[in-house]
Amino acid sequence: MSATATAISVSNLFKSFGRTRALDGLDLAVRTGEVHGFLGPNGSGKTTTLRILLGLMRANAGEAHLLGGDPWRDTVALHRRLAYVPGDITLWPELSGGEVIDLLGRMRGGLDKRRRTVLLERFDLDPTKKCRTYSKGNRQKVALVAALASDVELLMLDEPTAGLDPLMEAVFREFILKDRENGRTVLLSSHILGEVEAVCDRVTIIRHGRAVETGTLTELRHLSLTSISAGLANPPSGLAELPGVFDLQVDGTRVRCAVDNAELDSVLRYLVSVGVRSLTSQPPSLEELFLRHYETEQPSRVSAARADDETPR
Amino acid sequence: MNGLTGTGSLIRLILRRDRLTLPAWTGLLAFVVIATAAGFAQLYPDPQGRQALAATVVGNPALLSLVGPLYDTSIGGLTAWRIGGIMALLVGLVSLIIVIRHTRTEEEAGRRELLGSTVVGRHAQLSAALAMTCGANLALAALVAAGLMGLGLPSSGSVALGLSLAASGWMFTAVAGVTAQLAGSAGAARGIAVIVLGLSFLLRVAGDGAGEGGRLAWLSWLSPIGWAQRVRPFAGESWWPFVLFIGSALALTATAYALSSRRDIGSGMLPQRLGPATGSPGLRSPLALAWRLQRGGLIAWIAGFAVMGLVIGGVAQSLSEILRSAPQLEGLFARIGGQAILIDAFFSTTMGLFALVASAYSVQAALRLRTEEEGQRAEPVLATSVGRLSWATSHLVFAVIGPAVLLAVVGLTAGLTYGLSIGDVGRDLPRVLAAGMVQLPAVWVLTGIAVALYGLLPRLASLIWAALVVFLLLGQVGQMLQLSQWLLNMSPFTHVPAVLVGNVSLAPLVWLLGAAVLLTAAGLAGFRRRDVGRG
Numbered sequence: 001m002s003a004t005a006t007a008i009s010v011s012n013l014f015k016s017f018g019r020t021r022a023l024d025g026l027d028l029a030v031r032t033g034e035v036h037g038f039l040g041p042n043g044s045g046k047t048t049t050l051r052i053l054l055g056l057m058r059a060n061a062g063e064a065h066l067l068g069g070d071p072w073r074d075t076v077a078l079h080r081r082l083a084y085v086p087g088d089i090t091l092w093p094e095l096s097g098g099e100v101i102d103l104l105g106r107m108r109g110g111l112d113k114r115r116r117t118v119l120l121e122r123f124d125l126d127p128t129k130k131c132r133t134y135s136k137g138n139r140q141k142v143a144l145v146a147a148l149a150s151d152v153e154l155l156m157l158d159e160p161t162a163g164l165d166p167l168m169e170a171v172f173r174e175f176i177l178k179d180r181e182n183g184r185t186v187l188l189s190s191h192i193l194g195e196v197e198a199v200c201d202r203v204t205i206i207r208h209g210r211a212v213e214t215g216t217l218t219e220l221r222h223l224s225l226t227s228i229s230a231g232l233a234n235p236p237s238g239l240a241e242l243p244g245v246f247d248l249q250v251d252g253t254r255v256r257c258a259v260d261n262a263e264l265d266s267v268l269r270y271l272v273s274v275g276v277r278s279l280t281s282q283p284p285s286l287e288e289l290f291l292r293h294y295e296t297e298q299p300s301r302v303s304a305a306r307a308d309d310e311t312p313r
Numbered sequence: 314m315n316g317l318t319g320t321g322s323l324i325r326l327i328l329r330r331d332r333l334t335l336p337a338w339t340g341l342l343a344f345v346v347i348a349t350a351a352g353f354a355q356l357y358p359d360p361q362g363r364q365a366l367a368a369t370v371v372g373n374p375a376l377l378s379l380v381g382p383l384y385d386t387s388i389g390g391l392t393a394w395r396i397g398g399i400m401a402l403l404v405g406l407v408s409l410i411i412v413i414r415h416t417r418t419e420e421e422a423g424r425r426e427l428l429g430s431t432v433v434g435r436h437a438q439l440s441a442a443l444a445m446t447c448g449a450n451l452a453l454a455a456l457v458a459a460g461l462m463g464l465g466l467p468s469s470g471s472v473a474l475g476l477s478l479a480a481s482g483w484m485f486t487a488v489a490g491v492t493a494q495l496a497g498s499a500g501a502a503r504g505i506a507v508i509v510l511g512l513s514f515l516l517r518v519a520g521d522g523a524g525e526g527g528r529l530a531w532l533s534w535l536s537p538i539g540w541a542q543r544v545r546p547f548a549g550e551s552w553w554p555f556v557l558f559i560g561s562a563l564a565l566t567a568t569a570y571a572l573s574s575r576r577d578i579g580s581g582m583l584p585q586r587l588g589p590a591t592g593s594p595g596l597r598s599p600l601a602l603a604w605r606l607q608r609g610g611l612i613a614w615i616a617g618f619a620v621m622g623l624v625i626g627g628v629a630q631s632l633s634e635i636l637r638s639a640p641q642l643e644g645l646f647a648r649i650g651g652q653a654i655l656i657d658a659f660f661s662t663t664m665g666l667f668a669l670v671a672s673a674y675s676v677q678a679a680l681r682l683r684t685e686e687e688g689q690r691a692e693p694v695l696a697t698s699v700g701r702l703s704w705a706t707s708h709l710v711f712a713v714i715g716p717a718v719l720l721a722v723v724g725l726t727a728g729l730t731y732g733l734s735i736g737d738v739g740r741d742l743p744r745v746l747a748a749g750m751v752q753l754p755a756v757w758v759l760t761g762i763a764v765a766l767y768g769l770l771p772r773l774a775s776l777i778w779a780a781l782v783v784f785l786l787l788g789q790v791g792q793m794l795q796l797s798q799w800l801l802n803m804s805p806f807t808h809v810p811a812v813l814v815g816n817v818s819l820a821p822l823v824w825l826l827g828a829a830v831l832l833t834a835a836g837l838a839g840f841r842r843r844d845v846g847r848g
Binding site for chain 1: 421498586587588589590591592593596597598599601602605606609688689690692693694695696697698699700701842844845846
C-alpha cells in the first residue's frame with residue numbers, strides 16, 4: 001500500500017438495495033494530491049459510494065481501490081490514513097464536543113493539537129458543550145475539526161458544509177485550499193456548486209449511480225456553452241438558425257443567448273456583421289453544467305425522487 | 314389554538330407506526346391470560362382437584378409471597394391468582410415503553426420538533442401517547458374479558474380481571490408520562506419508570522410475604538400491582554381499588570401536563586452541565602467510549618439489583634419466621650424435608666426471575682450496537698482505524714460481564730441479609746450466591762440470540778424482547794399448566810439446574826454455554842459480512 005498516483009479508483013461499481021439500484025456502473029478516479037468534487041443530486045449514490053470506499057458496505061460488482069488497498073479487506077489499515085465526515089452527523093449526546101474530537105482523532109491514529117486549537121478558534125466552536133445541546137451546524141463543526149485536525153493523507157467529506165453559515169463555509173474553503181497546497185487528497189461530495197468551483201481541481205458528476213461527466217473544470221466548461229449578451233446596431237435576423245445557439249432571447253436590438261463553444265467563432269462573426277455596440281460573455285458556471293445534466297432527464301424526475309426515499313440515511 | 318390541537322392526527326400517526334406491534338403485544342398478553350384459564354379448566358375440571366391444589370398453595374407462604382394471595386379456588390380464581398400479578402407487571406412494562414417511545418424518543422430523534430412546527434398543540438404529543446396507550450389497555454381488557462367469558466367463566470370476574478390489568482397499564486402509562494418530563498433523555502425516562510415498576514413488584518412481594526394480617530402486610534397496598542390483585546376477580550369482586558388506580562393515574566397525568574408546560578423540548582427538568590474541553594487521556598478506544606455510554610446505566614442496574622437482593626433476603630427471613638411460628642404446618646414440611654426446602658425453593662424461584670431481569674439488561678446492552686448503528690453513531694467510529702469486531706466487542710463486554718455482576722450483587726445482598734438474620738452467613742451466603750450465578754449461562758444464551766439477530770437479521774433484532782417475555786411466561790405457568798416438555802425446553806432457563814436442592818449437574822450448563830458461544834459467534838460473523846448503516 002505505497003503512495004500511488006491514484007488515491008481512489010473505482011470502476012464499474014454496482015450496488016443494489018433490494019429493488020433500488022443505488023450504483024449502476026460507477027467510475028471514479030481521484031489522483032493523489034488533488035481536491036476532487038463529487039457532485040450529484042440527492043439520492044444519486046454519493047453516500048453509498050463513500051460507504052463502499054470506507055468498507056462499511058460491500059459492492060455487488062465492480063472494483064474499488066483506496067490508497068492502493070482494498071477497502072473491504074484492508075479496512076483498518078486504510079482507515080489509519082484517512083478521515084471521514086459523514087453527511088448526517090449525530091453525536092453521542094452525553095459527550096462534550098471536545099471529547100468527541102479527541103476520541104475520533106485518537107482512534108484514527110493521531111491528532112495535531114496545534115491544528116485542533118486553531119480550528120476550534122476559526123470555527124468558533126465551544127468544545128465544552130455536550131453534544132445534545134449542539135445545533136446541526138455545530139455538530140458539523142465537531143466532525144470537521146476532528147477530521148481536519150487529523151494527521152491523515154486523505155479526507156473524505158460527505159456534504160460537509162450542509163448546516164454551516166456562509167462565514168463558516170468560507171473558513172472551511174480556506175482550510176481545504178491550505179490542505180490542497182500541502183498535498184492532501186480530498187474527496188468532496190457536495191451539491192453546492194460554488195464550493196466545488198472554489199476548491200476543486202477536478203469534478204465528477206454522478207447521476208442515478210453513474211458518472212455522467214468527469215474532468216477538470218476547464219475541460220468540462222469546454223464541452224459546454226458560453227453565455228453571451230450583446231447590444232447590436234440593428235435587430236438581428238437569422239441568428240436562431242445558426243448552429244450551436246440556444247435559449248435565444250431577442251428584445252429589439254438586445255440579444256441574449258447561450259452558444260456552443262465549438263460554434264463560438266461563427267456566431268461572433270455573425271454578430272460583428274450586424275454591428276456590435278456592447279458585448280459581455282461569461283464562461284458557463286458549474287451551475288449551468290449541473291442544471292443541463294439534470295434538465296436533460298426531466299421526465300425521470302419522479303423516479304429519481306422515489307429512489308431518494310429508499311437510499312440509506 | 315389550545316394545547317391539545319392535533320392530538321387526533323398524532324394518534325393516527327402512532328397507530329400507523331405501531332400497526333403491527335401494538336396489536337401483537339395486546340394479543341399476546343390477552344392470549345396468555347385466556348390460555349392459562351383454559352389450561353386450569355382442562356387440568357383441574359373438578360372442585361376437589363382444585364381444592365387440593367389450593368391447599369398446597371395456601372400452605373406455602375413463599376409461593377404466596379411471590380405470586381400473591383389466593384382468594385378463590387374456582388378456575389377463574391386460580392387463573393387470577395397465578396397470572397394476575399405477573400400480567401399486571403408486564404402490562405405496566407409494555408405501557409410505559411410505548412409511552413416513552415412516543416414522547417421522549419420522538420423528541421430525541423428530532424421528529425417532535427418537526428411535528429411541533431405544524432398545527433399541533435404543546436400537549437398534543439403527550440396526550441396522543443397517553444390516550445393511545447390507555448386505549449390499547451382498554452382493548453386488552455375487552456379481549457381478556459371476552460375470552461374468559463367465552464370459556465364459560467363468570468362475566469363479572471372476567472371483566473374485573475381484564476380491567477385490573479388495564480388499570481395497571483393506565484397507572485404505568487401515567488408514571489411514564491411523568492418520567493418523560495423529568496428525565497434528561499429517553500433512556501433515563503424509561504429507566505426511572507422501570508424502577509417504579511420494579512419497586513411496585515418488590516413492595517407487593519414484601520407485603521404478601523408478611524402473610525395476611527402480618528406486620529408488613531400493608532406494603533402491598535402501596536403497590537399498583539397489589540391493587541390489581543385486590544380487585545379479587547372471581548372472588549366476590551371488590552371494585553373500589555379502581556378508585557385508587559384512577560385517582561393516582563389522574564393525579565400523575567395532571568403532574569405530567571404541569572411539568573410538560575414548564576419544560577423546553579429536548580430537555581428535562583434538570584439543567585445541562587458543561588463537559589470537559591478535551592477528552593481524558595483514556596478516551597481513546599471503542600471500549601472507553603462504550604464505558605462512557607454504558608456506565609450510568611450499569612451503575613443504576615447494580616443499585617437496583619442490590620435493593621432487590623435486600624428485599625428478597627428480608628422476605629425470606631420473614632417467611633422462615635412464619636413457618637417457625639406455625640406448628641400446624643411443621644408436620645407438613647417435615648414430610649417434604651423441612652422448612653429449609655421451602656426457603657430454598659423461594660430463592661431458586663426469585664433468582665430465576667432475577668436472571669430474566671438480568672437478561673433484559675444484557676439484551677439492551679447488546680442491542681446498544683443496533684441503537685448506535687441506527688442512530689448513525691457507528692459510522693464515524695467504524696470509519697476510524699477501529700475494526701468491526703473490536704467495535705462490536707466493546708459493547709458486548711457489557712452484555713456479557715454486566716449480568717454476571719448483577720447476579721453476583723443480588724446473590725450477595727440476598728444471601729447476606731438472610732444469612733445475617735438467621736445467624737448463619739457461612740452457610741447461606743454461598744448457597745444463595747450460587748443459586749444466582751448458576752443462571753448465568755442461560756442469560757448468556759439470550760445475549761447470544763440478541764447478537765445473532767443483530768448480526769444476521771438486524772431488522773428483527775427487537776424480536777428478542779418477545780422471546781424474553783415468552784421465556785418468562787413459560788417459567789411462570791409452564792409447569793402448572795403441564796405444557797409439553799419440548800415447549801418448556803425452548804426456554805434456556807428450563808435447563809438451569811436447581812443447585813439449592815442438591816442438583817449440581819454440569820452438563821446442562823456446558824450445553825447452554827456452548828449455545829451462547831455459538832450464537833454470539835454466528836452473530837459476529839454475520840455482522841462482519843453485512844452492510845453497516847442499512848439494517
